Amino acid sequence: MSEVLTKSTARNIFYGGSLFFFVIFVGLTAHSRHYILTKGTDNAGLTESVERGKRVWERNACFDCHTLHGEGARFAPEVGDVFRRWGGEKDPAGAHQMIKDWMKAQPSGAQGRRQMPQFNLTEAQLDDLADYLAWVSRTNTQGWPPRPKAN
Amino acid sequence: MSVTTSRLTRAFILLITLSLVLAVAADAHASAFWLVVVVLAAALKTRIVLARYLGLDAAPAALTGFFAVTFLVLALVAGSILVFPTPQQPLRAENHSSSQH
Amino acid sequence: MNAATTQTADAPAEWGPLSALPGHPLMWVLIASELAVFGLALLGYAGARAQNPLAFALEQDSLNRLAGVANTALLLTSGYFAARANQAAHAGDATRTRLWLAAASALGLGFLVVKGFEYAGEFAAGHDIDSSPFFTLYFLVTGFHALHVVLGLIILGIVGRLATKTAVETGTAFWHMVDLIWLVVFPVFYLMR
Amino acid sequence: MQYQTQNIAKTYWLGALLIFAVQVSFGLVGGLIYIAPNLLPVEYFPFNMVRMIHTNALIVWLLLGFFGAAYYLIPEESEREIWSPKLAYVQFAIFFLGGLSAVVGYLFHIYADNARSYLEQPVWIKLGIIVAALIFLLNISMTVLQGRKTAITNVLLLGLWGIAIFFLFSLYNPANTSEDKMFWWYVVHLWVEGTWELVMASVLAFLMLKITGVDREVIEKWLYIIIATALFSGILGTGHHYYWIGAPGYWQWIGSIFSSLEVVPFFGMMIFCFAMVWKGRRDHPNKAAMIWSLGCSVLAFFGAGVWGFLHTLHGINFYTHGTQVTAAHGHLAFYGAYVCLNLAIMTYAFPYLFNRAPYNQVLNIASFWITSAGVVFMTVSLTFAGALGTHLERVQGMSYMDAQDQIGLFYLLRFGGGVVTVLGALLFISSLLLMPRTKTVVTGAIPAAAE
Numbered sequence: 001m002s003e004v005l006t007k008s009t010a011r012n013i014f015y016g017g018s019l020f021f022f023v024i025f026v027g028l029t030a031h032s033r034h035y036i037l038t039k040g041t042d043n044a045g046l047t048e049s050v051e052r053g054k055r056v057w058e059r060n061a062c063f064d065c066h067t068l069h070g071e072g073a074r075f076a077p078e079v080g081d082v083f084r085r086w087g088g089e090k091d092p093a094g095a096h097q098m099i100k101d102w103m104k105a106q107p108s109g110a111q112g113r114r115q116m117p118q119f120n121l122t123e124a125q126l127d128d129l130a131d132y133l134a135w136v137s138r139t140n141t142q143g144w145p146p147r148p149k150a151n
Numbered sequence: 152m153s154v155t156t157s158r159l160t161r162a163f164i165l166l167i168t169l170s171l172v173l174a175v176a177a178d179a180h181a182s183a184f185w186l187v188v189v190v191l192a193a194a195l196k197t198r199i200v201l202a203r204y205l206g207l208d209a210a211p212a213a214l215t216g217f218f219a220v221t222f223l224v225l226a227l228v229a230g231s232i233l234v235f236p237t238p239q240q241p242l243r244a245e246n247h248s249s250s251q252h
Numbered sequence: 253m254n255a256a257t258t259q260t261a262d263a264p265a266e267w268g269p270l271s272a273l274p275g276h277p278l279m280w281v282l283i284a285s286e287l288a289v290f291g292l293a294l295l296g297y298a299g300a301r302a303q304n305p306l307a308f309a310l311e312q313d314s315l316n317r318l319a320g321v322a323n324t325a326l327l328l329t330s331g332y333f334a335a336r337a338n339q340a341a342h343a344g345d346a347t348r349t350r351l352w353l354a355a356a357s358a359l360g361l362g363f364l365v366v367k368g369f370e371y372a373g374e375f376a377a378g379h380d381i382d383s384s385p386f387f388t389l390y391f392l393v394t395g396f397h398a399l400h401v402v403l404g405l406i407i408l409g410i411v412g413r414l415a416t417k418t419a420v421e422t423g424t425a426f427w428h429m430v431d432l433i434w435l436v437v438f439p440v441f442y443l444m445r
Numbered sequence: 446m447q448y449q450t451q452n453i454a455k456t457y458w459l460g461a462l463l464i465f466a467v468q469v470s471f472g473l474v475g476g477l478i479y480i481a482p483n484l485l486p487v488e489y490f491p492f493n494m495v496r497m498i499h500t501n502a503l504i505v506w507l508l509l510g511f512f513g514a515a516y517y518l519i520p521e522e523s524e525r526e527i528w529s530p531k532l533a534y535v536q537f538a539i540f541f542l543g544g545l546s547a548v549v550g551y552l553f554h555i556y557a558d559n560a561r562s563y564l565e566q567p568v569w570i571k572l573g574i575i576v577a578a579l580i581f582l583l584n585i586s587m588t589v590l591q592g593r594k595t596a597i598t599n600v601l602l603l604g605l606w607g608i609a610i611f612f613l614f615s616l617y618n619p620a621n622t623s624e625d626k627m628f629w630w631y632v633v634h635l636w637v638e639g640t641w642e643l644v645m646a647s648v649l650a651f652l653m654l655k656i657t658g659v660d661r662e663v664i665e666k667w668l669y670i671i672i673a674t675a676l677f678s679g680i681l682g683t684g685h686h687y688y689w690i691g692a693p694g695y696w697q698w699i700g701s702i703f704s705s706l707e708v709v710p711f712f713g714m715m716i717f718c719f720a721m722v723w724k725g726r727r728d729h730p731n732k733a734a735m736i737w738s739l740g741c742s743v744l745a746f747f748g749a750g751v752w753g754f755l756h757t758l759h760g761i762n763f764y765t766h767g768t769q770v771t772a773a774h775g776h777l778a779f780y781g782a783y784v785c786l787n788l789a790i791m792t793y794a795f796p797y798l799f800n801r802a803p804y805n806q807v808l809n810i811a812s813f814w815i816t817s818a819g820v821v822f823m824t825v826s827l828t829f830a831g832a833l834g835t836h837l838e839r840v841q842g843m844s845y846m847d848a849q850d851q852i853g854l855f856y857l858l859r860f861g862g863g864v865v866t867v868l869g870a871l872l873f874i875s876s877l878l879l880m881p882r883t884k885t886v887v888t889g890a891i892p893a894a895a896e
Contacts (some may be wrong), residue, residue, distance in 0.1 A: 007596055009422070010669045013278040020403050024396070025680050028699070029627065032692045035382075036623045040691035043621060051620040058560045058618075064493030069690045070767030071626060072562055075479070075492045078767060078843035106486050114478075114849075115487040136622055139549040142697070144689035148766060148842035156339060163332040173443060174321045181309070181445045186369045193439040196328075197432055204335045204428045216322040217287070221436050228440050231298040237445055238310040250350060267666060281670050285677045285706065292702045381695055388695050 042138045053132025057124050065116070069141055075114065078145060083130075083137035092134065099130040160204035169196050183233060190229045197221040275422035283429045286400070290433050293393050294440050300385045310384040311445045314377065319370045320442040323363050324434065330359035331431040334408070334424040341420035349420060353412040356427065360405050364426045367398050390441055397430070397437055446797040448520035449524070450527035455798045456534065457513030458791050460541045461506040462874050467548060468502035469494055469870045476860040480853070497551050497565050503779065504563060505544035508608075510787035511644050515585055515601060517794050518651045532584050540577035543570045559618045561629050571615055578609040596665035597647045597654070600672055604643030611635045611847025623691030628688045637778075638679045638749075640706060645745070645786050646671045646714060652738045652793055653718060657725025666716045675710035682707045685757050689766055697759035704757040711742075711750035712784075718742040731796065733806040736813050737789035744781025744817065752777055752824070764839045769852075770831030777824040780817075788813075788873060801880045808876035816869030823862035830855035 037043045057063070062079070063072035069080040088095030103126055106116040121129065169192045176185045176192070198218050203205045206215035270277035301308040337352030374380075374387075381391040404427045411423030446452075475495045478485060516533060520526055527533060547566045550556065556565040564575070582605060585826040589598045614631040650668045654661060684700030718739050729735065756765040765771070792809055796802035830852045837848035 007665060007669070009276050010278045010666070011596075011599065013276060013282060013422075014669055014673045014676070016407075017282050017673060018680065020399075021677055021680040025683065028684075028696075032627060032696070033624055033688065034601055035693045036627065036691050040693070041623045045618060047412060054620060054622060054625075055558060059556075059558050060558050061497060061556060061565060062494045063562050064565075065491075067767040068622070069626065071686075071690070072767075073493070073496050074498070074772055078518075079645055109483075111483055113846075114482045114492070117487050117491040117493075119848045131859065136661060139623055139691040141689045141691060142694050144763060144766065146839045148840055156336070159335050159339070161331065163328065166328045166332075168319065170328065173324070173439065174317075177317050177321070177443045186444060189439050189443045196435045199375050200331065200428060200432050200435060204431065205332050205425060206274045206338075209274070212269070213273055220287055220291060221432065222349060224294050224436055225439070228294055228298045229444060231302050232305075232444055235302040235305050237305040278669055278673060281673050282677065285674060285709075288709075289702055292705065293698065296698060296702065382693060389698065392698055393697055432586075440838055 040140050042135060045135060045138070047131065049131040050135040051130050052125075053128035053130070053135070056121065056129045057132060060119050060121075068136060068137065070144065076116065079133060080136050080139070080141065081145065083134045089139060090123055094129040096127075096134065099133060100126040103129070155176050159203060162199050163192045166196055166199055169199075181237065186229055186232060194218075194225055199227075264291045273425075275418065275425040279422045279425055283425065286369070286429060286433065290393070290397075290437065293396075294436065295316075297389050297393070297440060300389060304385070305359050307384065308386050311379075311384060311390075312441065312445050314374075314379075315390075315442055316370050316373060317442050319366050319437050321364050324438055326363045326366065327431045327434050330356045330363070331428055333359065336425045338420055338424045341415060344417075346415040349415045350412050353408050353420070357405050357408050357412075360401055360408070363401055364398060367401075369395070393437055394441065397433055400430045400433070446800075447680050449525050450530050450533075450796075451517050451520050452798065453527060453530055454513040454517035454536075454794060455538055457509050457516060458795075460537065461735065461787065462791075462877070463514060464502050464506035464509065464544065464548070465870060466874060468499060468506060469867045471499040471502065473860075473863050473867050475499055476856070476863040477875055479856040480860050491577045494551050494554065497556065497860060498548050500563055501544075501551070501565060504549055505540075505548070507779075507783050507787060508542065509537075509544070510791070511605070511608075511641075511648075512536075512581060514644075514648050514787070514790045515581075515605065517790070517798075518648070519585060519588055519592075519598060519601070522595050522651070524740070525588065525592040527793050528584050528587035532580050536577045536580040536584070538891050539573050539580070543573040543577065546570065546640060546714065561615075561618065561625070562677035563633060564615045564629070568616075571592070575609070575612065580777055582606060582609055583768070595661070596668055599778070600643050600650075601647040602666060604629065604640045604647065607640030607643065609638060611640065611837060625650045626690045627687065627692060630683055634683045635680070637783075638682060639676065640708075641783060642679065642710065643676045644673055645741075645762040646710075646870050648786055649714060649718065649742065649788055650792030652734065652789060653721040655793065656729045656731065656735050657721045658727030658729070659721045664721065664752055665725075666693065667713075667721075671690035671710050671713045671717060674706070674713060678703050678706035678709060679844075685759075685762065688759050700888070701758045705754055707757075708746075708754050711746040713745040715742040730802065731793055733809040733813070734789055734793035736810055737785055737792050739812055740817060741781060741789050744777065744785055744821075746781070748774065748779075748781035752828075764835050765831060768831045768835050768839075769827045769855075770835065773824045773827035773831055776827065780820045793879060794879060795877050799880060801882055805881045808872060808878075808879070808881075812869050812873035812876055814869075815872060816866055819864070819866030821862075823859050826855045826858040826862055 019089050032040075057068075061066075065073050065076040067074060067080070069079045070078065082099070083095050086095040100123075103119065103121060106118050108115065172192050173189060176189045198214075201214055201217050201221075207217065267277040273280050274334050333352050333356035337349050337356060340348035340352055371391075379387045381388055381395075407423045407426050411419040414420075474485070474490065475492065478490065478492050478495065516527060543566075547556075547570045548565070551565065555567065557567045557571075564571075585602065585605065589602055592598075611632050614628050617628055619625050619628070646668055650664050653659065654664050679705075681699055682704035684696040685704040686700070687696035688700060719742075723734065724741065756762050756770050756774070796804050833852050833855070834848050837843040837851055838845060843851075
């Protein structure tokens with residue numbers, strides 16, 4: 001049989017095809033990165049406080065209980081839109097305070113209720129975290145999560 | 152190679168002719184009739200490419216399989232257009248405004 | 253390959269049903285994958301259109317149909333040249349093979365130029381990949397197809413250098429697949445409404 | 446065992462089994478917290494720490510298993526000893542101690558300042574992992590380059606290089622959460638639905654080669670078809686993670702289309718394994734290894750393929766994203782594709798490594814059925830929890846915690862499945878450590894090294 005039917009050709013087609021898809025993927029990622037930094041998120045409003053808030057979120061592994069934009073663990077509620085759910089669009093200061101108060105009141109100790117630990121964050125860290133949650137609530141998530149009319 | 156040059160050339164001429172049919176259909180007013188013409192002409196073209204250009208004449212099972220896929224896609228899209236037709240009146244009215252830009 | 257090729261001959265029968273096809277069997281795995289991808293995309297198009305036929309029809313009307321017809325002719329002619337290259341390769345005529353492949357590639361390049369002008373016109377009219385469901389699908393599917401044309405040109409270049417029978421058969425199989433996909437994509441986006 | 450250095454695998458696999466036990470135990474603790482939230486004091490057992498150990502231990506032991514598999518099969522494939530056994534042990538020490546200290550550190554809440562899911566390791570441990578990976582790649586590449594090159598070693602090497610390269614993205618953590626998420630999936634998705642699949646396909650191909658005795662020709666062609674469909678669909682399939690994180694809307698189309706084709710390679714692997722066993726001329730004495738291999742292909746098809754497809758279309762994912770449906774898919778997919786794979790190659794190789802072939806496989810075979818039944822039961826429970834939770838919360842508009850209260854029964858069932866899984870896992874580990882010699886030699890069973 002001719003040379004071309006050999007496995008080295010199979011390998012080349014496999015490498016070539018995969019490379020083709022990977023190059024497209026990288027190109028689309030680059031475009032998406034641009035989109036995220038210009039349209040998808042409030043990148044202009046990404047203050048130092050928001051960034052510090054993200055590190056608080058990461059340092060305390062909040063995502064290992066909560067989801068954020070649907071990603072993370074499913075032990076505790078979604079927080080990508082918690083700022084909005086708690087009325088942050090109309091009363092930002094109120095929602096900000098609610099988040100801080102919530103964090104300070106944990107764990108609830110309520111029987112049969114999942115417990116959130118007390119993280120002993122400083123006042124500044126709590127402010128940063130609340131700013132971060134306000135910032136992520138402004139991300140364009142293509143309409144997610146679904147918001148059925150609550151009963 | 153089972154396909155001779157003259158068969159290949161005839162296939163090519165037929166393909167270009169069918170493309171002209173499609174071009175005429177494209178300018179004709181949208182209707183179920185022309186939709187069916189478009190689908191049949193396009194399907195015939197895919198079959199010619201599969202059989203002659205790709206040489207699947209020599210592998211009838213593959214020819215049937217690949218043709219079935221392309222025909223099915225065209226037929227399903229056309230079917231959904233027939234089930235969910237474009238509303239006629241507003242289309243004409245807005246056609247003029249949209250053709251201006 | 254070296255010592256690894258303890259296996260002496262790749263008998264075609266070992267690829268099962270794929271071995272009846274012209275060119276390298278793995279190329280047909282790629283071709284089948286591509287057909288599946290484009291098929292699913294076009295069915296997705298039908299689903300999206302069903303939710304708003306009017307908007308789709310209006311935006312379809314704004315496409316440049318003449319450019320689409322011209323591109324169809326370019327690809328079909330290019331495919332014809334590629335098929336002639338294949339014949340020349342089977343006859344063992346490397347020079348003619350390369351000439352036909354060069355002609356096929358030139359028309360493929362022409363396709364990209366026409367497509368480029370079309371895109372430029374659409375961007376100028378304010379359409380882009382985010383602007384509406386129709387244009388998202390249009391740019392995704394035709395853009396993905398255009399990238400296949402680019403890949404096809406690279407492949408034709410490679411097999412043109414080798415100019416062996418099976419290499420050309422494998423490379424032109426991919427090129428015809430690009431052609432074939434356009435024959436389905438073009439009527440769906442430009443004509444069927 | 447034909448090559449001395451295949452013994453390296455023994456060390457890696459014993460380490461892997463230890464961490465496997467840790468992983469399933471912490472899974473059980475996590476399941477317990479779901480059903481009895483006040484039982485364990487939250488200061489010492491916060492759920493996030495438990496989950497972190499569960500997932501990280503999983504990754505660490507699966508990787509140790511892959512390394513072991515590479516050290517075991519590459520000498521046989523390349524027909525020569527591992528380039529530097531010493532480096533292999535150095536690599537083991539770095540990787541195992543790094544992984545173990547990460548897990549122990551989590552107990553004391555020591556993790557990265559910029560932790561992300563699966564990537565909670567402190568930076569110095571991440572760097573250790575990279576150093577270990579570099580040593581490994583050097584060692585393996587040198588062995589392969591000097592020896593016989595086969596499709597199996599080629600694909601395995603490509604997969605292992607990919608694992609190392611994409612892990613580098615774990616070091617990049619931009620301030621913009623959406624951008625962060627996009628590149629986080631470069632590690633997570635391109636691992637489990639890209640490079641790991643290459644490792645899986647090549648190890649399965651090796652097992653089929655040895656167990657069934659089908660020609661290398663046939664097996665390697667299947668291998669190429671499977672990995673080609675895996676990467677052609679899997680790379681752009683990443684798009685199914687980009688639907689709702691702030692990325693452009695076109696990912697909904699790309700993700701839906703490409704990831705619905707991600708079923709194909711898993712289907713191919715299943716058909717491949719059964720076809721090879723069917724065609725196989727050899728009556729290999731290690732039935733347990735054959736059962737694990739076939740089980741791997743079937744459960745991977747259902748877990749990664751079918752359960753993945755269930756919620757990959759963007760219209761469905763809009764509702765199920767971020768619910769227990771994802772957890773259901775994750776459990777069966779990891780178990781079917783990667784846990785079973787590791788256990789299959791261990792089951793195949795241990796009798797040779799410990800010179801005990803043939804051995805009594807009853808315990809091992811029983812552990813396959815028990816563990817798999819446990820995981821499948823967990824998956825089904827979580828699927829119900831997810832589907833019902835989705836309906837209550839995302840369709841009817843009930844609040845998260847109220848909806849969770851309604852699905853408590855399924856968490857109880859999941860815990861039951863978890864208990865069975867842990868028992869099965871412990872049974873598996875003890876079956877390998879005890880490995881009793883069989884008293885009656887089965888007819889046709891030849892206690893010689895395969896091939």
